[in-house]
Amino acid sequence: MSFIIYLSGEIHTDWREQIKQGVLENKLDIEVLTPITNHDNSDNVGSKILGSEQNDFWKDHKSAKINALRSNSYISRADIVIIKFGDKYKQWNAAFDAGIAAGLGIPTIILHQPDLTHPLKEVDAAALAVAETPNQIVEILKYISQP
């Protein structure tokens, strides 16, 4: 039976492509969902479609909510939410997505380097796997997708 996975978090490396490639090469029966990963489009979608704002707070607010139309819907439909944390930026949206999944009772896999273990301890503790490389994720997906 197929799985639906949602790939949340860091958007500056090609980790999503590596996982998609692994799903493809191994012919796994897995549907891969992603957020909009074009940073500029994601930041500006609100003012671009619904009109500009003088106040940055409301500009961000409108964009964040339109992005939530997609991401919240995808998270709630996913069987597994996979979230990568990188070494730059605050990435609070990634931790927020991990929390939403936890609140909805949807299992997570967290992907990060070992040096982030301490600040991610609460997020990791709620996950069903903590990986360091996209390839490990692919291996997990291969394992659970066996007939």
Add this chain to the structure above:
Amino acid sequence: MSFIIYLSGEIHTDWREQIKQGVLENKLDIEVLTPITNHDNSDNVGSKILGSEQNDFWKDHKSAKINALRSNSYISRADIVIIKFGDKYKQWNAAFDAGIAAGLGIPTIILHQPDLTHPLKEVDAAALAVAETPNQIVEILKYISQP
């Protein structure tokens, strides 16, 4: 009718005491719940009670889970979860708590300085109020607690 609030996030300033003080001074019918805010106790509780670990990942893991026994229970019983973000540290646990509340359908109030608006846009967009000072939180609590 009384409210239960849970104060999550930043532990390096006295914002929780200011809110508790405001609740007290205004005689609000509000129960204030908090996480364990002693940093060392919180980090070491797992190994202290359940035995030490060689691997830091598992040391953190055990502590994070014991802390989750308290925090997840308190979040799920709260009418409002209030989360403060400061200017230091990664604070992924704060964003994680905001996500858990969102996933459970519990309303949030976010407290932070304006310079954090952009990285917090997803967290703010899901909140019912975004404040800059503990006093604003107290004013909101006073307002909603009117008979």
Add this chain to the structure above:
Amino acid sequence: MSFIIYLSGEIHTDWREQIKQGVLENKLDIEVLTPITNHDNSDNVGSKILGSEQNDFWKDHKSAKINALRSNSYISRADIVIIKFGDKYKQWNAAFDAGIAAGLGIPTIILHQPDLTHPLKEVDAAALAVAETPNQIVEILKYISQP
């Protein structure tokens, strides 16, 4: 066993006081919850506490969300939501509250004059009683509160 009721909707007549009075006079074991019914306070609470807005949309937005902190919490804790529709104003917030109660599976009683029957047909159809006077509500509360 006691009931909790929430009185939503029209704020220009004394129907809430009549129901409270009826509960008191009949010594019913019923807790009565209400929204903030001071119109000006309710409209301006957002800008008053969290700062003024140039754009009316955001001014309204901030106030509506703070009021939702109270009203949504009260609706979700109520055993019965009672909603009055008057002959003036749009009162979409009243119909919105009726919908929230329906979505949460909380029973409603609707209070309105017969001339509003047609536009309220969907709201009435989802209710467990449709009354014309506050006194009828009190009679229903007396009936269901018998030991």
Add this chain to the structure above:
Amino acid sequence: MSFIIYLSGEIHTDWREQIKQGVLENKLDIEVLTPITNHDNSDNVGSKILGSEQNDFWKDHKSAKINALRSNSYISRADIVIIKFGDKYKQWNAAFDAGIAAGLGIPTIILHQPDLTHPLKEVDAAALAVAETPNQIVEILKYISQP
């Protein structure tokens, strides 16, 4: 991954057709659900199928419930509920649908002219987007439907 949207509210302009046309032209993977928008059929379905009523209240009641068989089922299956408010009529059923979606945790987009901002503030505050034209809705749907 496809979205299901439900178009609730105003039935006197062609806004639903504009959205359907936009979905078609942009080849979006979106299923569009609508209520019965023929006003006479919708008002009379109860007495027509189940027998006439002397009392207008019960005539409306029977029709409203048969329409609820369709609309409530569609709302609960939708990923997004889109609700338009016009400048005529009471439209309490539109606000009621917005409340049902909110109570079920289903995101909404609200469509209305700026002069309705104040009476719709509670409905707007719970939405993930507030638009003024059907075309803006199509743009949002295009954005969130990107592969």
Add this chain to the structure above:
Amino acid sequence: MSFIIYLSGEIHTDWREQIKQGVLENKLDIEVLTPITNHDNSDNVGSKILGSEQNDFWKDHKSAKINALRSNSYISRADIVIIKFGDKYKQWNAAFDAGIAAGLGIPTIILHQPDLTHPLKEVDAAALAVAETPNQIVEILKYISQP
């Protein structure tokens, strides 16, 4: 820890009083909830409070809904729903209450004579106990209420 029980069904014998008496005599920490058991009041409450109806269907409809305000609320708050079936009348409301409890995941105890076993097989099969006398119910309540 205390239990809340709701006593649904047959209203022509004193089985409710026997259970209440048993709870009292054994000083059990159990709150006993009941429907309105005065048959005439229950049948006529709708027209008496909300106005008479020419059509018997709507007369019954209004009364049944007011009674549901009490019974559905009590069922949803009960830890155990206890339902007695007698040898007269259709008693579809009793089986309906058993179904509501089953749909809500609330355990039931069914009370009836052995000659009703076959027509009650679906109701009994979903129950956690099937008793023949009120005294057996009291014994069960004594057993589960031990400190």
Add this chain to the structure above:
Amino acid sequence: MSFIIYLSGEIHTDWREQIKQGVLENKLDIEVLTPITNHDNSDNVGSKILGSEQNDFWKDHKSAKINALRSNSYISRADIVIIKFGDKYKQWNAAFDAGIAAGLGIPTIILHQPDLTHPLKEVDAAALAVAETPNQIVEILKYISQP
């Protein structure tokens, strides 16, 4: 968008075939689910597959539970549960199914002759339509299935 309906209750007339025929003739996009309507098979399935019982209670018990594997699963997947009450037998399983649907929040249509109005008042009051003939059901299904 298609509907799934479940036809519960009376098994001695051809009402299910009339509805299926109406769905077919009108080419409605509706999937029709039914319980096992062969009375002997339904009564004896437990002892036939899992071994005979000396005690009739347990014979009925085993059969009722195997039938519940099908009926409860179908009820929970249905968009609408349609339940017919006839003039013979106790039919508590029909009222029980109506209650399960109500407890799960799934809408019902009840089908019965007018002389059963009084004993069915609680069941009818929770329904979205009360019909007297299978043809009325088909008309409702046609109406709500319009594109």
Add this chain to the structure above:
Amino acid sequence: MSFIIYLSGEIHTDWREQIKQGVLENKLDIEVLTPITNHDNSDNVGSKILGSEQNDFWKDHKSAKINALRSNSYISRADIVIIKFGDKYKQWNAAFDAGIAAGLGIPTIILHQPDLTHPLKEVDAAALAVAETPNQIVEILKYISQP
């Protein structure tokens, strides 16, 4: 804020008393719930109250269901379910209770000796703490109960 804990599992040592004693000595604001731990009473309650059975399966069945009236109610009301596994007997009811808690989203603490780690790996993996002594449980309860 107080916690409710339920102590499930092994009944042949005094671990429950040790935890109760620890709660008492440390004046923790914790309510301790337990199953019926008298083995004979628990095994025979069904036939003793509801009548004897020739077939051992049904004798066990009736007792298990009466015990479930208490244990399932207590599990669903607990903030934390604590389950001890000993070195004797099959103890499938203990693992079953752990699963019920997991299915309901209620956190667990598992108590067992290290030699049971492998067969308990699935149960442990879903828990928020795994302890070896009742005293460790008391320490955890002290920690999370701090004001």
Add this chain to the structure above:
Amino acid sequence: MSFIIYLSGEIHTDWREQIKQGVLENKLDIEVLTPITNHDNSDNVGSKILGSEQNDFWKDHKSAKINALRSNSYISRADIVIIKFGDKYKQWNAAFDAGIAAGLGIPTIILHQPDLTHPLKEVDAAALAVAETPNQIVEILKYISQP
């Protein structure tokens, strides 16, 4: 309408193959889901993919959680969870799966020899059928799958 079944528990006999074969031979519209039944792969998957552990507890922990990604997802999607208990090993994971299904409200069928009746009484009491042979399961599936 098709059913999804999940086959949990004992992995040392060919009972899963017998059920799959019965589904195939009888052309039942049933999708059969299973856990990973290769014992070594299941035990070692955690360390093999995510890195070895010195401590057996954490080795087991990592494997159990990866297996839970598959099994919990499959249980929650199943219409019926079928669990076999054999005469060897502790099999706490089987009872744990039965509990998860019970907590989620998903019906179960339990498969075991009569000599396990007493230790399985709580698990059996929550099931909708208790069978002794895989063939009996196939007969039940045939019965409930009738058109």
